[in-house]
Amino acid sequence: xxxxxxxxxxxxxxxxxxxxxxxxxxxxxxxxxxxxxxxxxxxxxxxxxxxxxxxxxxxxxxxxxxxxxxxxxxxxxxxxxxxxxxxxxxxxxxxxxxxxxxxxxxxxxxxxxxxxxxxxxxxxxxxxxxxxxxxxxxxxxxxxxxxxxxxxxxxxxxxxxxxxxxxxxxxxxxxxxxxxxxxxxxxxxxxxxxxxxxxxxxxxxxxxxxxxxxxxxxxxxxxxxxxxxxxxxxxxxxxxxxxxxxxxxxxxxxxxxxxxxxxxxxxxxxxxxxxxxxxxxxxxxxxxxxxxxxxxxxxxxxxxxxxxxxxxxxxxxxxxxxxxxxxxxxxxxxxxxxxxxxxxxxxxxxxxxxxxxxxxxxxxxxxxxxxxxxxxxxxxxxxxxxxxxxxxxxxxxxxxxxxxxxxxxxxxxxxxxxxxxxxxxxxxxxxxxxxxxxxxxxxxxxxxxxxxxxxxxxxxxxxxxxxxxxxxxxxxxxxxxxxxxxxxxxxxxxxxx
Numbered sequence: 001x002x003x004x005x006x007x008x009x010x011x012x013x014x015x016x017x018x019x020x021x022x023x024x025x026x027x028x029x030x031x032x033x034x035x036x037x038x039x040x041x042x043x044x045x046x047x048x049x050x051x052x053x054x055x056x057x058x059x060x061x062x063x064x065x066x067x068x069x070x071x072x073x074x075x076x077x078x079x080x081x082x083x084x085x086x087x088x089x090x091x092x093x094x095x096x097x098x099x100x101x102x103x104x105x106x107x108x109x110x111x112x113x114x115x116x117x118x119x120x121x122x123x124x125x126x127x128x129x130x131x132x133x134x135x136x137x138x139x140x141x142x143x144x145x146x147x148x149x150x151x152x153x154x155x156x157x158x159x160x161x162x163x164x165x166x167x168x169x170x171x172x173x174x175x176x177x178x179x180x181x182x183x184x185x186x187x188x189x190x191x192x193x194x195x196x197x198x199x200x201x202x203x204x205x206x207x208x209x210x211x212x213x214x215x216x217x218x219x220x221x222x223x224x225x226x227x228x229x230x231x232x233x234x235x236x237x238x239x240x241x242x243x244x245x246x247x248x249x250x251x252x253x254x255x256x257x258x259x260x261x262x263x264x265x266x267x268x269x270x271x272x273x274x275x276x277x278x279x280x281x282x283x284x285x286x287x288x289x290x291x292x293x294x295x296x297x298x299x300x301x302x303x304x305x306x307x308x309x310x311x312x313x314x315x316x317x318x319x320x321x322x323x324x325x326x327x328x329x330x331x332x333x334x335x336x337x338x339x340x341x342x343x344x345x346x347x348x349x350x351x352x353x354x355x356x357x358x359x360x361x362x363x364x365x366x367x368x369x370x371x372x373x374x375x376x377x378x379x380x381x382x383x384x385x386x387x388x389x390x391x392x393x394x395x396x397x398x399x400x401x402x403x404x405x406x407x408x409x410x411x412x413x414x415x416x417x418x419x420x421x422x423x424x425x426x427x428x429x430x431x432x433x434x435x436x437x438x439x440x441x442x443x444x445x446x447x448x449x450x451x452x453x454x455x456x457x458x459x460x461x462x463x464x465x466x467x468x469x470x471x472x473x474x475x476x477x478x479x480x481x482x483x484x485x486x487x488x489x490x491x492x493x494x495x496x497x
């Protein structure tokens with residue numbers, strides 16, 4: 001009997017091993033069309049100079065927080081934005097002669113380049129004009145001043161070179177030069193440049209509302225998001241071009257408990273501070289569940305064929321190894337954020353003196369929601385875990401749902417991938433969908449378009465990421481010129497689909 005059981009176990013193990021090996025060999029890269037770019041002659045020195053000039057406009061957006069019942073308000077320097085718009089009129093005369101320009105929310109710009117074939121759904125190329133401020137405390141860390149636009153050491157330096165003024169200027173360079181050649185799109189193209197993306201995107205929301213009112217339904221929206229990242233995915237030696245096909249939602253929740261004030265020498269069993277502390281501890285011990293699906297699953301489906309045999313075997317057999325993969329992803333903050341709705345305790349408030357009982361205590365927890373985890377689902381999770389009638393639970397009013405997951409099976413997405421493969425052919429880049437962790441202006445367009453994609457054709461390493469919103473933001477001159485050619489190629493290719 002024991003021999004039969006042992007033999008059966010061995011046969012079962014061999015069968016499982018055979019399935020694992022077979023599925024691993026069957027995991028091969030998708031055959032994706034590489035589209036050779038038709039390079040357009042651009043005056044490189046002039047183009048780089050225009051970006052440098054654009055960086056010197058301090059188009060900072062900030063927010064005046066909500067207070068005493070008044071909603072939050074966007075703050076910008078109107079003179080700076082007005083001057084920046086005047087500069088663009090002078091810098092791109094052909095574009096402004098041939099495209100219609102509308103101004104919404106005072107400073108957001110929408111350009112329309114009519115296509116010759118009205119049966120084709122239009123596309124929207126997005127970027128934002130605004131940038132974040134810099135911290136005076138780290139000004140000495142900057143190699144060149146934050147708004148210098150310095151062209152030094154093969155780079156253009158300053159706020160907006162990565163996030164995201166460079167994309168706006170590259171799009172305008174591409175259109176300006178295409179117009180000069182007499183090229184006309186078959187598909188209508190919109191250029192949408194918000195002025196306050198960094199503080200919520202009321203400009204982008206206004207443009208999306210305009211589309212909705214006019215019945216305009218873009219076949220595709222392309223915004224900032226992923227980069228061409230080197231050495232970012234373990235086991236993949238090639239650079240990976242990350243195209244965001246979804247982005248997480250946003251929710252902040254306030255927990256509040258009331259207590260009896262008085263002297264701390266005669267305390268109740270649980271003070272307001274203790275009640276809130278216990279609730280926070282329960283939440284941290286019971287985070288929302290992990291899952292490997294949606295955009296993150298599509299990311300690993302795309303990159304796993306390029307991994308070593310051992311790692312490829314794992315991803316080819318997630319039916320067996322998914323718990324192991326999730327455990328590994330959970331161990332790092334960056335990857336944990338791709339497989340669960342994250343929660344972070346960001347604010348705690350209670351008490352005024354060390355020997356006085358607090359009359360109230362509160363905590364604020366920030367959640368970044370996975371697609372399909374609605375605000376209400378997360379609120380119910382919080383209520384179940386807190387499970388304390390002494391605590392009120394209130395969501396902040398500016399919550400936003402996670403986006404839908406956009407399709408990767410349509411001609412315009414394939415054009416985006418093909419053009420990227422062509423433009424980055426010398427780097428043997430792998431293109432892959434992924435989940436965008438932060439918020440972008442693209443989320444406002446869900447009401448009018450089924451497909452929003454988030455990608456900037458800029459190669460970066462992990463060491464470059466802190467430059468975004470941090471000191472020494474910069475873009476290589478060659479990378480900026482390649483970005484222009486990317487938009488030229490994509491604009492042309494989009495009309496052929």
